[in-house]
Amino acid sequence: MSTQNATVLDSLTDFADQYGLAFVMVASYFGSGSVYIASQAGVMHGYTLLWAVVGAALLGFMAQDMSARLGIHGESLMVFVREKLGRPLAVTIALFLSIGCVAWTVGLVAAVGAGVSFLLGGAVAWQPIAVATTIAAIAVGLLAYDTVENIMIGMMLSLLVVYVIVALPSSPAAGELAMGFVPTMDSFGALAVAAGLLGTTALWPNFFLESILVGQKGWTERSDLPAARRDLSVAYAVGGITTVAILIASAALLRPMGYTSLETFLTPGRALVEVLGTWAMVLFVGGVIAAAFNSIVPIMWTPAYIIPQAAGVDVEKGDRLFSLVFAGLTGIGVLSPVVSAALDLTVVDMVILFPTYNGIFALPVAAVLLFWAVNDRETMGEHRNGRRLNLVNAALVVLAIVLAVLSVRDFVGLITGGGF
Template identity: 70%
Template sequence: MGATNSVPEQIADELSKAVREYGLAFVMVASYFGSGSVFIASQAGVMHGYTLLWAVVGAVLLGIMAQDMSARLGIHGEPLMVFVRRKLGRVPATGIAVFLSIGCIAWCLGLVAAVGAGVSFLTGGTIAWQPVAIVTTVLAIGVGLLDYQRIEQLMVVMMVSLMVLYLVVAGPSNPDLGAVALGFVPTSDALGALTIAAGLLGTTALWPNFFLESILVEEKGWADESDVSNARRDLTIGFTVGGITTVAILIVAAAILRPMGYTELESFITPGEALVEVLGTWAMVLFVAGVTVAAFNSIIPIMWTPAYIVPQAMDIDVDQGTRAFKLVFVAVTATGFASPLVSHLLDLQVVDMVILFPTYNGIFGLPLAALLLYWAVNDRETMGQHRNTTALNVVNAFLVLLAFILAVFAAQDFLEVLFGGGF
């Protein structure tokens, strides 16, 4: 008889099997759960208390809905940008791809700055964030060129670790449970928080994922109707982890920072400084370490997006092993080198960058991408009998409508903050 595996080996085998089967959503969640999510959730808690907890839940649900559309498009039809090129032609599709890629570059600038600021703090300020941002850009390029399976496994481990870290910090914060419960119900108070709500939506229902999911379902071997249920379970698991983590961060900010008199995040380490006073140094270290890891996690899948969609718009077939993909990925990710310069020219602190640049994408990138995705899953030629049902259209149309409404109401405030030296 052959030797049986030990219990730890059996557990490891089961975990490995689960990662292989349900890891794609963690790549999607890791891409949205960067430093922007951490600080937008913190800013929401500081400025508006528990008022926007409903927006976190709504953003998670809308993110799942959007990713479900994208997964079904990839399984039954074709990648989203391939659809756009086929319908509009190469020149308009390339214009759209380049416009959307500007948003990815903005994200990259903020994310490498966040990693730099996190490492600078954790080293006691002996290294400024600017040179660390340069090194981070180099590392992101190297990691992003690894094969997909390695990246997926890394994202699963990192996202579960982040959830645990933030729950550990949230536990001792002693929030008002009644106020927390009320925060899950939209009220008139939310009308004064639309810019932050747009940021929460833009960093959760992440438009690059609309393109990536439709491409990467092939990596999971999902190719027919029977695989749709697997994709939906995958999305539910991944987005639940991301949603719980976001709620924990918002609650910490509302329970600790707001009562201490904070009305905004004055610097990158403001949340950590307040945590030290109440919970001790350990909370500060966990918070900043979590922000740093989350920021680096996000760089890779976000910057994969231009590397896929720009060549696809130009009718170039790409995967992660092709020369065109690698060239575009390296080129757009290398814009991270300019992060210190952008911070200086716009007079923005790191915390401003990590909040504003995801918000930019929520206002300008999300409505366009959501509209394209909605068009694709309703196209008879592309989806055939698998196009959206009436019920799905009602639900999915809400994502498109909400994206446009928030964009219209939040755009002016966003521009004032961006060119006014930050929050």
């Protein structure tokens, strides 16, 4: 190996050592749901919800910061729940939350299947590809942690490049774009979509994972907290900018063309072709495939950790019990075609509605538990939340609950009415 190549490899290794964990967290939230919820937001509401993207990213960052502090100064979030509430209630909470993870996986494997089917020219339907995707996700998720972390870093940086390239030629109106970063009365007509943006960005599985995996990075002392925060800053900036780029492209290009909703999985790509050419559709669909697959693994690691922890069994990645729970629950993804047919939901419906389900039902529960944990004197001691952090944490809790209450009826109507 040449000296130059060795230097590049050393630089990449150093980058992964410093910033890898948060990229796993961001990869988990930035799936096909993020791509299509951001696209739907731009198509339906223009730039109106740009503030929600930024707000969700900031709240997600702050929640992850609290989760990291919990893991460094106290213990993992589910262990805290078990110690405070007892095993039966902790297991009930873990199982309830895990339903959301499985729902996410069902939508994500469908997105990969539909994207690959399109790139193959329809030669193979999305349903069998979704089954194969489930198997592939299990195989990747069982790899060594460092290997998965490096995959996530590469995928997220690639997605940033892809969607910024797609957004750059859109030429949005500067005034309207700037107003989109300020909440207005128009925002109240888009609360269900805002809940989806929050639910797919301030991702509740990460509240648990961050508190578990900080030890994987060797961050166990107070002096390690700045490194954890730099890690979160870089990764959430990548995720937030990518989401903003998608919303801007949809609002600037698709909405003026008369699109009011995403009628099919390929609507954004096909519309982009009319303006930017075939390359835009290939990049868009390829990005969806990468984002969807990227999310499955860390999301499904969560039940593999929290269910045993709730039952009083501390597991490590690679343990037999961890692997069995991960493979078993991820394997439910093979039923994605059945869910689609039974509920009369398209792929787009699933990749938007299932993250929304998590934003409405699971996020408030996880946010309350995190708020409790980082304020518990016995667990955190002198490192518990101060007044400023409590204001942020309280904002996350209140926003999650308010959005859930205000949007649950619309969500139920979409699920029972066959989607958008």
